[in-house]
Amino acid sequence: MCHIASGWLYGGICRSKLRRHYSLPEAPCSDSLIHCCCRACALTQEYTELKIRGVDPSIGWKANVEKWNREGLEPPIVAPGMAR
Incomplete structure (x- = not known):
């Protein structure tokens, strides 16, 4: 039971x-709290963020890296966080 409850x-x-x-900000609350309160929303946010950055979450990270190497592409560029 503890393995099921520790998914968050x-x-x-x-x-x-x-x-x-x-380099994304941790706001408005902690990552674990977001997964604890609404796991579906958290997973949807993470999936959308990866799709925006050119990653296909359905094939996994290793397959994405292999695809980028095969096509001669570079992994997505990590944009710096917001600065004032």
């Missing part, structure tokens, strides 16, 4: 990795 924690960790990789 794992989702929060993956969301944090995605956020760090693309």
